[in-house]
Amino acid sequence: MDPHTEATLAPPVTAVPLPRHLLEPPQPPPGHHTSTAERGSFCLAVCSCGWTGPARRSRDLARKDAAGHATGPAAG
Numbered sequence: 001m002d003p004h005t006e007a008t009l010a011p012p013v014t015a016v017p018l019p020r021h022l023l024e025p026p027q028p029p030p031g032h033h034t035s036t037a038e039r040g041s042f043c044l045a046v047c048s049c050g051w052t053g054p055a056r057r058s059r060d061l062a063r064k065d066a067a068g069h070a071t072g073p074a075a076g
């Protein structure tokens with residue numbers, strides 16, 4: 001009698017997909033989300049795209065810079 005050998009089946013390997021946030025680098029949200037930041041006694045406009053406006057004495061001026069950047073290319 002020949003010895004009966006059984007091949008042991010390996011368990012199926014399930015492919016686990018990686019989370020998307022590990023595959024894609026973090027990117028700023030589309031569009032321009034502006035805000036103002038205070039630097040010392042100055043205030044400047046900042047944007048989510050990395051743009052920063054000139055330092056202003058007035059927060060209102062910085063807001064206008066941010067608005068001008070968010071709506072389109074500012075003259076100058």
Ligand SMILES: [Zn+2]
Binds near residue numbers: 032047049050051070
């Ligand atoms: Zn921007």
